[in-house]
Structures are given as structure tokens and as C-alpha cells.
Amino acid sequence: MNASSIYSGPVFAMARRQFETVADHLDIPTDERSRIFIPKRALAVSCPITRDDGSITVFQGYRVQHHLTLGPTKGGTRFASNVDVGEVAALAIWMSWKCALAGLPYGGAKGGIAVDPRSLSRRELEALSRRYMQEMIPFVGPHTDVMAPDMGTNEQVMAWFMDTYSMYQGQTVAEVVTGKPVESGGTVGRREATGRGVAYLVKRAAETVKLELSGATAIVQGFGNVGSVAALTLQSAGVKIIGVSDHSAAYFDRGGLNIEALEQHVRRTGALEGYSTEGLFDPEDLLVQSCDILIPAAVERVITEKNAGKIQCRILAEGANGPTTPEADAILKDRPEIFVIPDILCNAGGVIVSYFEWVQGLQQLFWDEAEVNDRLNRTLEKSFQAVSRRVEMRKLTTRDAALSIGVDTVLRAKRTRGLFP
Known part of the structure; x- marks a missing residue:
């Protein structure tokens, strides 16, 4: 399986090796493997902002969407100095298997900006957050790609993302991101x-x-x-x-x-x-x-x-x-x-409750924290039992069992939908 040259680095190589091991367990034909593994879309954007001293700095941003076979893509956005497209792609791929294992109607995505957020003032952080979302608007949406927080970002950054997207749509679209403050359409317990x-x-x-x-x-x-x-x-x-x-x-x-x-x-x-x-x-x-x-x-x-x-x-x-x-x-x-x-x-709890937040936003019907936590535990329990059964039945490690459930779920969905000409 040959990956595009834009994906490189130790983290991406690690995700690829894990996939190949599981693909061998599942006897996935060689000609199907690239379609399952290689991301559907990778974006690289420049994010210029005016600094507090009046100078201009351009930051590099990325977003990788792994697949949209089961529904919109879903994944966090991290602000960290070492962010690169290979790492982002690996995280998007892992998110796909994670969502499939948990039974969520998502493909995986991940995004990020190569920046140390601690080096930014609050005004600069807001400007960079809004500029990044502005660049992403043609490629994201509540039924296309739903962002969430990750390392270096938080509820406030998600609120800026949501507000920026909403301003361009002319209406509040709270469900375009999850992990928002509760007062801005977030869910308790996220x-x-x-x-x-x-x-x-x-x-x-x-x-x-x-x-x-x-x-x-x-x-x-x-x-x-x-x-x-x-x-x-x-x-x-x-x-x-x-x-x-x-x-x-x-x-x-x-x-x-x-x-x-x-x-x-x-x-x-x-x-x-x-x-x-x-x-x-x-x-x-x-x-x-x-x-x-x-x-x-x-x-x-x-x-x-x-x-x-x-x-x-x-x-x-x-x-x-x-x-x-x-x-x-x-x-x-x-x-x-x-x-x-x-x-x-x-670590699937975050995306599971992000899914709950997305559903509540679409329905405009919100749950209390006890219901959120109860649904979270029931979803995790189902996944834990599925992994345990596969470990016992197929004599796999827990990692290979979990990955094989996720990969197999995506594989079957792609085979069912077929390949659009």
C-alpha cells in the first residue's frame, strides 16, 4: 500500500503499521487497503494575524478528513508547536476507528495549527482561532465535518469557531463544533x-x-x-x-x-x-x-x-x-x-459525549448531566464487551481486537455503499 508523499513522520508510520497488522487479521485484499486507510481530504492553510505589537505573523494550519462513509467527519483541533500534516492524518485515522468501535455515525478528522498557544495573548489567540475557522468554512459544517477541542484548545476556542462560522451563515449554527461552553450550546459533562x-x-x-x-x-x-x-x-x-x-x-x-x-x-x-x-x-x-x-x-x-x-x-x-x-x-x-x-x-469518552452534544444541538433538546453520564457509561460498556468478546474468540491483543472492530465496520460500510464512478 503506497501512501501519498504528503503523509510522513513517525506518528503516521505508526498508524499505518497498526492498520496493516489488523488488515492482515481481517484478510483485507491489498487493493482495498488504500481506500480504507488513506484520508479522503487534507487541507493546508495559511493563517496570518496581526500581533499586539502591530507586526504580522503567518501560522500554518491543517485539517485532515479521513472518510465520510458513515456520516460527517469528527475530530479535535490542536494548537501545538509540533503539529504537522502527518501527525494530523494519523490522529484522523485513529478517530475513524474510535468512532466506528463506539458505534457513532462519524468518520474521523483532525486539525491543528503549528503554534504554542502560550506564546499568544488572548486577543491574538482569538484572532488566530477565527482566522483558522474562516479558512475552513468551505470544508466544514454540521453534516460535513464537526470540530472539537484538543491539546492547546478549549471551550473558549470552540465558541470563537462557532461564532465565526455562524456569522458567515447568517444564523447561529451551534452544532458545527462540540466542546463549547454550556451557555453557547454545549452540553454538561463534555x-x-x-x-x-x-x-x-x-x-x-x-x-x-x-x-x-x-x-x-x-x-x-x-x-x-x-x-x-x-x-x-x-x-x-x-x-x-x-x-x-x-x-x-x-x-x-x-x-x-x-x-x-x-x-x-x-x-x-x-x-x-x-x-x-x-x-x-x-x-x-x-x-x-x-x-x-x-x-x-x-x-x-x-x-x-x-x-x-x-x-x-x-x-x-x-x-x-x-x-x-x-x-x-x-x-x-x-x-x-x-x-x-x-x-x-x-479515551473514547470525549467523542461519545461530543456526539451527544451534536445530537442535542440538532434537536434543540438538551439532557441533564446524569443522563449524559449514564449514556456515556452504557456506550463504553458496549464497546468494552465487544472488545472482550473479540479478544476471547480470535485470541487477539486488546489493541488488535479494538482496531479490528473499527476497521471492519468502516470496510463493510464502504463495500455496501460501493465506489462512486
């Missing part, structure tokens, strides 16, 4: 959804491996929105959080960390750095410390062939997208004592 989903699936995995959560220990790598919510939710179930980290600092204490105080510090300052001089730890060593539950919830490719053999946990819950490389997967396959909750299952 911000916490991914972290809550991680915690729910950790509880289900603990039941499977007969791990008592009360008194269990956990390490969370990536104390952002996903990691902090997962940590707080698991702590309420009796789990002791002994390690946390983000891009700025790491803390470790066998006696347990004060997660509420850490979360409040991050809310005030934007990072873990400066919380305390006690308990500071090497971020790389944090991943290999002994614990019952390890949650990588930051970026891709942090569990590699160099540290996969050193990990000391019972449950590996992938809150981030693509945290484990294929080389590390090969090592973990020979370590059956570690139960892996793969990323396209583990």
Missing part, C-alpha cells in the same frame, strides 16, 4: 467526559483482572484535562494517586499526592511547575515506577521499546492518542500480566 471514560474503563479492567481499586495505586502521565479528571474520579473510588506529570514538572510520592491541591494549582497557573519543591521527580522515570494503574494521558509515542519492558503496572490505560509504539506493543504482547486498555477505546 469537558470531563474523556477523563470519566478513562476511569470507567479502568474500573471495568480492574474487575476483569480482579484488582481491588480501594487501596490500588496509580500514576498519571499528563495532568491536563483528561489526566486530572481521571485522577480525581479514580481517587473518589479509593485509588491512591502516587505520581503525576505534565510538560513542566513531575511529582511522585508513595504515600499519595494531594490531587485536589494539584488540580487547583494547575487551574491557577496553567501547569504543575511551581506547585512544590517536595516530591519533584524525573518525568521519564515516572512511567516505569511500580503501580497498579498507569495512565499515559499526554502525547504520542511515550511508551517505546526502551521502556516497555520496564513498566510495572497491572493496567495500562491509554488516555492519550497513540502513546504506545508498535515496537512497545510487541513487548507488551509477551507480558500478559499487563491489561492494556487501547487508546481508541480508553
